[in-house]
Amino acid sequence: MDKGMFNEHYDAVVIGSGMGGLSAGCNLARNGLKPLVLEKHNLPGGVTTSFVRGRFEFEISVQCITEYGNIEGMGPIYKFFHDELNLDLEFPKMNEGRFFSMKDKDLKTVLPLKKDELIAFINHRVPGSAEAVREYLDFCDEMLRAINFINDNDAQIKPMELIKKHKGIVAASGLTVKEVTDKFKIPKEALDLLDIYWTFTGLPMDMMSFPVYGTVLSCMSSTPVYAPHKTTFEVSAKMAEKLTQLGGEIAYNTRVDKILVENGAVCGVVTNRGEVIKTKHIYSNALPHNVFCNMIDKNDLPVKALKQLNMRVPGTSFLSLYIGLDKSHEELGLNHYMYYFAKDGDINRAYRDMEYLKPSEYFAGMCPNPLIADASPKGTSILHLETITKSSAWASVTAKEYYKTKCELGGALIDEASEVLDIPLREHIEEIEVCAPHTFARYIGSFMGNVYAYDHRVFDSVVIKAMTQEKERPIHGLSFVGNAGLLIAGFPSSILSGKLATVEQVEEYKKGGR
Amino acid sequence: MSKIKLIPGLFALMRMAGTRKKRIKEADFKIRNDIIGQIAKQMHPESLSLVVHSVRAENESVRTYRLISAPDSTSLPVFQAGQYISIKLKIGKSQTSRAYTISSAPYEAEGENGYYEITVRKKPGGLVSEYIFDNWAEGVGVNATGPHGDFFYSPLRDYKDIVAIAGGAGITPFRSMIKQFAEKEHEMNLTLLYGCKNENDVLFEREIDEIIKTHPSLFRRVNVYENAPEGRPQGYLNAEFINSNLEDMQNKTFFICGPSVMYEFLRKEFLKVGNLRRKQLRYEVGGAPDNVTKRKDWPANAECKTVQITVYIQNISYDIPASTIETILTAIERAGLLLDSQCRSGECGICRSKLNEGDVYIITDNDGRRAADKELGYIHPCSTYPLSDCRVTIPPSNPIKGR
Ligand SMILES: Cc1cc2nc3c(=O)[nH]c(=O)nc-3n(C[C@H](O)[C@H](O)[C@H](O)COP(=O)(O)OP(=O)(O)OC[C@H]3O[C@@H](n4cnc5c(N)ncnc54)[C@H](O)[C@@H]3O)c2cc1C
Ligand code: FES
Numbered sequence: 001m002d003k004g005m006f007n008e009h010y011d012a013v014v015i016g017s018g019m020g021g022l023s024a025g026c027n028l029a030r031n032g033l034k035p036l037v038l039e040k041h042n043l044p045g046g047v048t049t050s051f052v053r054g055r056f057e058f059e060i061s062v063q064c065i066t067e068y069g070n071i072e073g074m075g076p077i078y079k080f081f082h083d084e085l086n087l088d089l090e091f092p093k094m095n096e097g098r099f100f101s102m103k104d105k106d107l108k109t110v111l112p113l114k115k116d117e118l119i120a121f122i123n124h125r126v127p128g129s130a131e132a133v134r135e136y137l138d139f140c141d142e143m144l145r146a147i148n149f150i151n152d153n154d155a156q157i158k159p160m161e162l163i164k165k166h167k168g169i170v171a172a173s174g175l176t177v178k179e180v181t182d183k184f185k186i187p188k189e190a191l192d193l194l195d196i197y198w199t200f201t202g203l204p205m206d207m208m209s210f211p212v213y214g215t216v217l218s219c220m221s222s223t224p225v226y227a228p229h230k231t232t233f234e235v236s237a238k239m240a241e242k243l244t245q246l247g248g249e250i251a252y253n254t255r256v257d258k259i260l261v262e263n264g265a266v267c268g269v270v271t272n273r274g275e276v277i278k279t280k281h282i283y284s285n286a287l288p289h290n291v292f293c294n295m296i297d298k299n300d301l302p303v304k305a306l307k308q309l310n311m312r313v314p315g316t317s318f319l320s321l322y323i324g325l326d327k328s329h330e331e332l333g334l335n336h337y338m339y340y341f342a343k344d345g346d347i348n349r350a351y352r353d354m355e356y357l358k359p360s361e362y363f364a365g366m367c368p369n370p371l372i373a374d375a376s377p378k379g380t381s382i383l384h385l386e387t388i389t390k391s392s393a394w395a396s397v398t399a400k401e402y403y404k405t406k407c408e409l410g411g412a413l414i415d416e417a418s419e420v421l422d423i424p425l426r427e428h429i430e431e432i433e434v435c436a437p438h439t440f441a442r443y444i445g446s447f448m449g450n451v452y453a454y455d456h457r458v459f460d461s462v463v464i465k466a467m468t469q470e471k472e473r474p475i476h477g478l479s480f481v482g483n484a485g486l487l488i489a490g491f492p493s494s495i496l497s498g499k500l501a502t503v504e505q506v507e508e509y510k511k512g513g514r
Numbered sequence: 515m516s517k518i519k520l521i522p523g524l525f526a527l528m529r530m531a532g533t534r535k536k537r538i539k540e541a542d543f544k545i546r547n548d549i550i551g552q553i554a555k556q557m558h559p560e561s562l563s564l565v566v567h568s569v570r571a572e573n574e575s576v577r578t579y580r581l582i583s584a585p586d587s588t589s590l591p592v593f594q595a596g597q598y599i600s601i602k603l604k605i606g607k608s609q610t611s612r613a614y615t616i617s618s619a620p621y622e623a624e625g626e627n628g629y630y631e632i633t634v635r636k637k638p639g640g641l642v643s644e645y646i647f648d649n650w651a652e653g654v655g656v657n658a659t660g661p662h663g664d665f666f667y668s669p670l671r672d673y674k675d676i677v678a679i680a681g682g683a684g685i686t687p688f689r690s691m692i693k694q695f696a697e698k699e700h701e702m703n704l705t706l707l708y709g710c711k712n713e714n715d716v717l718f719e720r721e722i723d724e725i726i727k728t729h730p731s732l733f734r735r736v737n738v739y740e741n742a743p744e745g746r747p748q749g750y751l752n753a754e755f756i757n758s759n760l761e762d763m764q765n766k767t768f769f770i771c772g773p774s775v776m777y778e779f780l781r782k783e784f785l786k787v788g789n790l791r792r793k794q795l796r797y798e799v800g801g802a803p804d805n806v807t808k809r810k811d812w813p814a815n816a817e818c819k820t821v822q823i824t825v826y827i828q829n830i831s832y833d834i835p836a837s838t839i840e841t842i843l844t845a846i847e848r849a850g851l852l853l854d855s856q857c858r859s860g861e862c863g864i865c866r867s868k869l870n871e872g873d874v875y876i877i878t879d880n881d882g883r884r885a886a887d888k889e890l891g892y893i894h895p896c897s898t899y900p901l902s903d904c905r906v907t908i909p910p911s912n913p914i915k916g917r
Pocket of ligand 1: 612614634644798848857858
């Protein structure tokens with residue numbers, strides 16, 4: 001390829017343009033540094049994207065946007081997008097509750113959005129639970145406040161300060177969700193109603209790190225929740241535009257094949273076309289597994305990098321269905337934005353079932369049309385169904401069986417949703433796409449097609465990661481952003497992780513060095 | 515007073531930090547195998563390295579090429595009957611691509627002796643089809659990507675009663691479907707309505723008849739000729755013909771493949787039939803039209819002239835000439851610049867680029883652009899025509915490998 005497509009040197013190279021990569025790039029460029037973002041796909045966004053089939057455009061991944069609003073006012077994502085990046089984005093706010101069914105209990109209901117209403121609702125079903133539930137949710141709010149505090153201070157916080165101001169998160173950081181809920185003595189039935197968020201977090205309660213789960217629960221019950229308007233591809237595309245306006249560069253169809261290391265520190269990257277680009281700072285939106293197993297010369301790789309990697313528990317992937325229906329949501333009776341389908345309250349069994357290829361009993365749904373009038377053409381609607389799955393379960397499926405397998409498992413979700421909602425969905429399918437771990441492996445190239453990088457086990461969650469981050473960094477100048485960044489998996493955390501990871505370089509630059 | 519106390523919490527935290535340390539210490543340092551990634555690569559390799567195994571003339575202007583995997587490469591990826599491959603070629607200084615449906619069946623691609631067949635109609639003055647006719651012979655290496663495309667039967671979406679409407683060389687995906695359904699699936703049935711110019715224009719007649727004879731309950735075929743031979747139906751693929759050959763129109767999926775004039779005609783004809791749901795009609799994309807100025811929405815004031823496009827690729831820019839009646843992609847390829855393409859119909863988005871300035875005409879029949887891209891001025895150059903001088907930012911592309 002022609003010489004001179006890129007500069008010889010950049011202040012930073014960002015591998016991948018998912019939310020983590022784009023926000024790292026934007027934060028560097030906004031502060032006067034020159035980053036180059038390299039993306040192997042021909043679009044920005046990673047899973048934060050959409051695709052078009054026929055007359056439909058489908059959101060791939062994000063159902064609702066949290067941390068845009070906050071308990072008190074606007075949240076960290078709003079501040080970053082509007083105050084710092086000045087992005088032209090507006091998100092509609094969710095104002096109706098979430099549909100929830102628990103099949104074995106014959107329960108079909110709408111869970112209120114707001115904390116007070118939610119507590120009253122649960123108390124009505126489980127009399128006498130209000131006080132315990134409130135205390136518990138208040139404690140969850142403490143987690144979110146602490147995470148916001150960490151973000152507001154760009155993660156530059158001394159442990160003593162955190163203990164002084166937010167001792168709750170410190171006290172809970174070594175605990176699982178179960179250890180915490182046991183203390184609050186919440187009746188099982190009440191807990192079941194709160195635990196529907198399980199479909200998004202993917203670990204049984206006796207393994208899941210509490211601050212992670214508590215933050216999610218607080219976001220969902222105590223803060224306003226928003227929805228992507230022109231799908232989250234709008235966010236990705238506008239961030240990519242902003243990056244170049246601010247003086248950064250982004251190159252599509254360009255895969256980083258190699259990270260160059262010298263004396264234990266990064267010194268550049270090599271692309272799939274053989275271009276060598278020099279830099280002292282690399283922010284990788286590609287997972288540590290991809291980086292350490294494929295991108296660094298074995299001789300440059302400290303043993304501890306691989307040990308630290310293999311210590312972690314690989315996360316989860318999705319079986320995700322994108323359905324374009326040929327009737328409006330009113331005609332079909334898809335009146336809610338979000339749906340949760342559960343069989344019973346046995347989350348541990350559901351977790352074990354993720355390891356097998358069988359129809360999932362826990363899944364979530366989203367129909368954007370009630371909230372976003374132009375989400376699909378007039379007289380049509382969109383339904384997105386998704387369930388989490390362990391990609392190891394798919395390893396035995398051959399390429400030949402793959403299409404049939406995913407259609408069968410996807411078909412089971414459609415039939416289950418049809419039965420619960422009493423809507424003959426199959427009759428109205430005009431377009432459909434079923435994505436499995438392989439699909440994610442193909443498009444984002446993540447290790448095993450995982451969408452959530454690593455399980456949020458207690459020993460691998462925010463506070464402990466923050467404590468050990470510097471000590472465990474195997475290669476100087478290499479940081480991870482996105483799902484494998486400092487925070488948790490998911491849209492808001494990925495954005496914030498990109499910003500946080502670049503803070504140190506920005507400070508250094510402001511002090512005069514590059 | 516919180517239920518979760520700080521001091522025991524700190525102990526728990528320290529215990530967990532200890533667990534982390536211990537896990538690291540005990541962990542192995544083997545490189546993990548990414549099995550899913552490997553299967554994904556097998557299904558969607560970056561490129562296909564193929565060799566022409568044999569050539570068969572179907573008639574004067576149509577040839578079928580049997581392609582096998584090059585000796586040093588892996589077996590052929592699985593595909594769905596109806597999908598296409600994108601052939602990558604360097605002709606003169608231009609690197610270009612063309613889509614060709616795999617006309618053989620998926621089961622024929624399996625195993626060590628697996629193959630894909632593509633059936634190419636020579637287009638007078640056509641760059642690639644003529645190149646293929648002139649250059650491809652047994653043993654010639656071929657670069658491609660794929661399989662691609664959404665023109666195939668989906669059990670979750672489509673009816674089991676399939677009506678295949680083919681015009682001319684548009685028979686190719688249906689040859690693949692009929693062979694596959696006959697061999698591997700017996701749930702679907704397919705009625706083929708085939709419109710041809712004359713007797714000579716009919717492709718795969720004997721082969722398809724053989725299959726129909728052995729599976730009379732699954733398949734049916736009716737040809738219609740513009741110039742019919744003795745005793746054969748004369749006429750066009752129109753509402754009346756379609757209606758008269760089907761008991762009713764409901765609960766059927768129509769797969770339609772042929773030239774764009776046929777699509778324009780059929781879209782109107784289907785309106786006459788009434789009550790067809792959009793989900794019943796699936797049109798294959800067909801590439802750029804032969805003469806864009808004949809399109810209904812071609813701007814009346816557009817001139818046929820040469821304009822200049824400034825093309826930006828990262829830090830470099832080029833000024834290239836372009837014709838208002840050729841796509842921006844063609845102008846870029848003529849100039850010897852690289853821009854990856856796949857469907858060349860506006861649908862797949864592979865050629866996504868940014869229009870910074872200039873007037874353009876966009877064919878919106880298969881407009882696969884995302885809403886945000888439309889807002890931000892992104893275009894798909896394979897279906898966009900420059901009406902004035904333009905400035906366009908294109909992504910870097912990768913040169914074709916080998917050969
Ligand atoms: C999904 C799909 C499936 C298809 N399946 C089949 C199939 O099974 N069989 C089949 O026969 N066809 C198929 N086609 C059509 C096929 O892809 C080609 O469009 C067709 O073969 C004509 O290509 P061509 O290069 O010969 O003509 P074109 O080159 O497209 O003709 C246009 C004109 O532009 C000029 N031109 C174009 N590019 C350049 C350039 N870079 N430099 C100089 N001059 C240029 C040519 O000289 C010519 O005059 C399919 C298309 C699609 C989209
Ligand atoms: S090549 Fe598919 S949209 Fe241009």
